[in-house]
Amino acid sequence: MSKNVDAIVIGGGIHGCSTTLHLCLAGLKPVLIEKDYAGRHASGVNAGGVRQLARHIPEIPLSIRSMGIWEKITDLLDDDCSFESHGQVLVAEDEDELAVCRARVAELNALGFTHEELIDAAELRRLVPAVAETCPGGVVSRRDGAANPAQTTTAFRRKAERLGATVREGVAAGNIRYSDGLWHVDAGSESFAAPVLVNAAGAWAGKIAADLGEPVPVETVAPMLMITSRVPHFIDPVVILRGRKLSFKQFKNGTVLIGGGHLAKPYQDRNETVLDWKSLATSAQTVFELFPVMRSATIVRAWAGIEAKMKDDIPVFGPSSRHRGLYHQFGFSLHGFQLGPGAGAVMAELIVNGGTQTRVSDLGIDRFHPSTL
Amino acid sequence: MTVAPKREDYDVVVIGAGPAGLAAAATSAEAGLSTLLLDENIGPGGQVFRAIASTPVTERNQLGADYWVGADLVQSLRASNAEVIHRATVWSLDRNLDIAVSIGGASAFVKAKRVILAIGALERPFPIPGWTLPGVMTAGAAQTMLKSSALVPDGRTVIAGQGPLLWLLAAQILRLGGRIDRILDTTERGNYFAALPHAFAFLTSPYFAKGLSMMREVKAKVQVVSGVTELAASGDGQLASVSYVAGGKRETIPTDLLLLHQGVVPNVNLAMAAGIEHRWDDLQLCWSPVLDASGNSSVAGIAIAGDGAGIGGANAAVVRGRIAARAAVDALAPASAAKLPATMATLRSDLAKAERGRLFLDTLFRPAPQFRIPSGDTIVCRCEEVTAKDVLDSVAIGATGPNQLKAYRRTGMGPCQGRLCGLTVTELMAQARGKTPQEIGYYRLRAPVKPITLAELAAVPKSEADVKAVVRG
Numbered sequence: 001m002s003k004n005v006d007a008i009v010i011g012g013g014i015h016g017c018s019t020t021l022h023l024c025l026a027g028l029k030p031v032l033i034e035k036d037y038a039g040r041h042a043s044g045v046n047a048g049g050v051r052q053l054a055r056h057i058p059e060i061p062l063s064i065r066s067m068g069i070w071e072k073i074t075d076l077l078d079d080d081c082s083f084e085s086h087g088q089v090l091v092a093e094d095e096d097e098l099a100v101c102r103a104r105v106a107e108l109n110a111l112g113f114t115h116e117e118l119i120d121a122a123e124l125r126r127l128v129p130a131v132a133e134t135c136p137g138g139v140v141s142r143r144d145g146a147a148n149p150a151q152t153t154t155a156f157r158r159k160a161e162r163l164g165a166t167v168r169e170g171v172a173a174g175n176i177r178y179s180d181g182l183w184h185v186d187a188g189s190e191s192f193a194a195p196v197l198v199n200a201a202g203a204w205a206g207k208i209a210a211d212l213g214e215p216v217p218v219e220t221v222a223p224m225l226m227i228t229s230r231v232p233h234f235i236d237p238v239v240i241l242r243g244r245k246l247s248f249k250q251f252k253n254g255t256v257l258i259g260g261g262h263l264a265k266p267y268q269d270r271n272e273t274v275l276d277w278k279s280l281a282t283s284a285q286t287v288f289e290l291f292p293v294m295r296s297a298t299i300v301r302a303w304a305g306i307e308a309k310m311k312d313d314i315p316v317f318g319p320s321s322r323h324r325g326l327y328h329q330f331g332f333s334l335h336g337f338q339l340g341p342g343a344g345a346v347m348a349e350l351i352v353n354g355g356t357q358t359r360v361s362d363l364g365i366d367r368f369h370p371s372t373l
Numbered sequence: 374m375t376v377a378p379k380r381e382d383y384d385v386v387v388i389g390a391g392p393a394g395l396a397a398a399a400t401s402a403e404a405g406l407s408t409l410l411l412d413e414n415i416g417p418g419g420q421v422f423r424a425i426a427s428t429p430v431t432e433r434n435q436l437g438a439d440y441w442v443g444a445d446l447v448q449s450l451r452a453s454n455a456e457v458i459h460r461a462t463v464w465s466l467d468r469n470l471d472i473a474v475s476i477g478g479a480s481a482f483v484k485a486k487r488v489i490l491a492i493g494a495l496e497r498p499f500p501i502p503g504w505t506l507p508g509v510m511t512a513g514a515a516q517t518m519l520k521s522s523a524l525v526p527d528g529r530t531v532i533a534g535q536g537p538l539l540w541l542l543a544a545q546i547l548r549l550g551g552r553i554d555r556i557l558d559t560t561e562r563g564n565y566f567a568a569l570p571h572a573f574a575f576l577t578s579p580y581f582a583k584g585l586s587m588m589r590e591v592k593a594k595v596q597v598v599s600g601v602t603e604l605a606a607s608g609d610g611q612l613a614s615v616s617y618v619a620g621g622k623r624e625t626i627p628t629d630l631l632l633l634h635q636g637v638v639p640n641v642n643l644a645m646a647a648g649i650e651h652r653w654d655d656l657q658l659c660w661s662p663v664l665d666a667s668g669n670s671s672v673a674g675i676a677i678a679g680d681g682a683g684i685g686g687a688n689a690a691v692v693r694g695r696i697a698a699r700a701a702v703d704a705l706a707p708a709s710a711a712k713l714p715a716t717m718a719t720l721r722s723d724l725a726k727a728e729r730g731r732l733f734l735d736t737l738f739r740p741a742p743q744f745r746i747p748s749g750d751t752i753v754c755r756c757e758e759v760t761a762k763d764v765l766d767s768v769a770i771g772a773t774g775p776n777q778l779k780a781y782r783r784t785g786m787g788p789c790q791g792r793l794c795g796l797t798v799t800e801l802m803a804q805a806r807g808k809t810p811q812e813i814g815y816y817r818l819r820a821p822v823k824p825i826t827l828a829e830l831a832a833v834p835k836s837e838a839d840v841k842a843v844v845r846g
Contacts, residue, residue, distance in 0.1 A: 044780065069493045150780030151781065229824060253783075275466060278833065278834070279835075281834075284827050285831040287831070288827060295826070295828045295831075297826065297828055298827070300786075300827060301786070301820075301821070302819060
């Protein structure tokens, strides 16, 4: 006998948790089903970048919407998520890269977006004093920052539960089927039924979509990160590079997180990843060259989280093109964390109101499948 | 002088040159397999035979006859063709049997057909109030100084805890002229009765006579307080006194040095980081790898021998090392197996003999809950200064296991990677949530299992794809 709820959300990453919370705020009673625990994979172990900077244009409106929520995250979640806003800086390492930056900012300005700002060498040095002297400038997005990803994802789950969501962790969603106008999903010994189903299963979402007749070009990836021992405070903003793969962030406690998108080998069925130290060595070398102050720091841990990457690097977000009541929210392609709060809010609007003021139409699954609805 | 491994591929790589590792490497090399032994210390021996080739303690009976057994193991290793590298810290091992090792500040990568982990044990955390004060150290650290530099305490010294190693250390300190003011024995009285059914096996084991004579030797010279049920260290920035309760009576004694010890547990970090399955051992109260009779783990090609496979002591470690190596020979060069002196059947019966009495010791020296599971302001995680109360507060707002706790409190995320807090966190959370430690689980451990500098990592040879990827375009 299925238990009737208003919506079933599959996946306890930041997206599933945020959507569940926003459905609660809209007065619905959703159930969230997570096979491990909330934040177990990419949402809990990513770099925590809260970044509007250097985004693909189709997802900028969602990112801006999300930023507004981040800035009031404590009001929403009763938890500060360790969010801090010291800006994010994209560093150009030479004049050619700076030219690309200049063109990008001009393009955004022409589209009406003003969050990215071109900076010269002097402003770059003011924001990031430790950066190598040879860098001629870059781009800053001043409202950006970073948060603690596991703390944030857990805070969304907790608040959703407090507002009446049912949360099932440690049980996989299975036997997904549609009958008599309702989606039915099994979770362990229980079964739930609802008119709405949200597929927010991250690296596992592609299979759910394919099983429901909407295959998409998605692969499972595991971007690697490493963290150092504590070093004296020397940098406030998050730094990313224009040319090389690197992101760089120092926490309040002095530890420094080094990322940038080098990939580990994922073993999705075992929830495991095997690190590629030769690629991490490339990141270490980049830091070595750019921030001499870091040379004697020690690497204390490296890891990788499993997530979904789309062929076109932008997420699948919005209603199914084949099934009524089915919504997709996955494939955030290494940059989904910042989008989580906004995406949950917009998804709840799509579900409850049937539409949203935030432009997300370029992200739909119909870019792969013409609508048959 | 820094010596990098001579080759990139080996039949067998043995990690750790304690009793198990020495025996495994010698056996593997003797059968003609290309064998590399990597060890973190400056010489062979591990902890039990520490400094066996270099100790300044030459009076043989001061360290005991068991110690000098190590010299024979070193001898047979040196007679073999095994390549041995000391001061070699293995910081990564994965399920593809890729090994990253730091030697003299430079990292190298080697690949093995078989890996034998012989990484031994660690002392169990002993989280009492004040255990982080300067002046409080582990018995193992004191023994390291004793064996490698003949250093013994000369201030007011208290040894607290329980277990065979505690008595061994006390005897060694006294023989070298060191000072011990009092021994506080925390063995629970009930354990003597619980251990009784296993006493016969123990009486017929080699441990019995040796253990008894050692305890007699120590008790003749030092006041021993048994049945200690509470223990705390205090002082203002430095240990000043130790207070304890025994037989319902509290006493406080001024102390300069407190040595704590309540047994050893498998050193799981490298094995867990390689993805090897572990289970909670409810008798030894620790995580032990899931192994078959030859020491093979859940990851194909990786075997574990010695105390890292579950605490069994030095004699068992030697045999387990031989068994794991023999299994590697059987798998890689079955024709050479006949060359080896002992058959697998002989080795297995040797192991049964070496393990006799272990059940008695494990039962007798099972540490009491109040010394494993702290409360209130007692520090649990030293790296991040997290107290027992902090952990319980996090459980109250939804942390369900050690990995979720990281998000709230950063426990286990410091340089020690949980070595000093992991067991405490698991047991504390299990108690708070009414679950078993097996259900609560452990930190997901990750390389580098020992920190390496950014400069060292930056100097590692890069893969071709990455070199191409950084070309600007």
